[in-house]
Amino acid sequence: MSFQRLVQAAVAALAIAASWPASAQQVLKVGSTPTGIPFTFLDTKTNSIQGIMVDLITEIGKDAGFAVQIEPMQFSTLIPSLTANKIDIISAAMFVTPARKEVIDFSEPFYTYGEGLLVPKSDTKGYVKLDELKGEVVGAQVGTAFVDALKKTGLFSEVKAYDTIADILRDVNSGRLKAGFGDYPIFAYYLKQGGFAEARIVESYRPTIMGSVGIGVRKSDGELLAKINTSLAKLKANGTVGKILEKYGLKAQGA
Known part of the structure; x- marks a missing residue:
């Protein structure tokens, strides 16, 4: 094969590879609730779940390289749905508690209140x-x-x-x-x-x-948890988390 054809083949291969990420991007199902204003709520205009935790996990996904699909459900069914593999992540107004940590893992705290x-x-x-x-x-x-x-x-x-x-x-x-x-x-x-x-x-x-809100994942998903924590730390540092909180009337916290 001539050098010119080799170059052409390499360029074609690169063009094909460049088209992969958009179509092959991992989509993770995120359990959230319609009743946790301002963290999560049903936007009747779009008939979709919106709020702080939706904005947060969406931004984390952008940084970590995955897309999110929000799955609406009652608060009490979030953990059972996660452990049953019906969803991949919990992003709701859920406190990190010792009892819950026995069943699932949580990200670093995002927001603390009583x-x-x-x-x-x-x-x-x-x-x-x-x-x-x-x-x-x-x-x-x-x-x-x-x-x-x-x-x-x-x-x-x-x-x-x-x-x-x-x-x-x-x-x-x-x-x-x-x-x-x-x-x-x-x-x-x-x-x-x-x-x-x-x-x-x-x-x-x-x-x-008092409790702290965290993002929940299965105990078997340590790699995903690490990605979430890395992106969350970055979004806290660059002010994105503060802007999300302010959008819904809450103040940024140091934790």
Whole structure:
């Protein structure tokens, strides 16, 4: 083969190879929820899941070299879906807890916060501690770290488990529930939208169930976890994470 033909063959091979990444890029299924505003929520205009955790995993994917396909599901089904290989990643408002770490692995923490206390507006007491609600019926979202933690205190006559944060807001707003506990940023976002005029967050309350949000993967996916952590560190350093948080009304954190 002549030198010219060798060059032509090499150029053709390079052209074919250059077309591979776009078509062969790995697409990972990401479990997320429609009820975790502002971390995740259903955008009714596009009928798709949007929010902080969607933006974050999308940016991580761009940096790490994979595309994401968001799979909407209830919060309580996220971990079972991951371990059953129905999804590849969890990117939602999920706390990193010892119990969960026994089942799946998490990325480095992304955002840290505690529980918010929600009561009817007619209740004007400036609650500070949990024991001020001793003997009352309270509520929290099923599958969250709050349900078990509240039950273990032994303070309450009942801890009702609700499917969604919106259900808790609705019952507190109507006066059917004495107090609700849930992710403070989610409560704050809902109330900001003006849909629950008869409920309020108790600003004097000091959270006791602090937690950090992380991205979840299967324990067998150590290589993927390493990629996520590398990209997350880079996005924190270059300000991308801060911009995502600010977009949804939250402040960047040092952690």
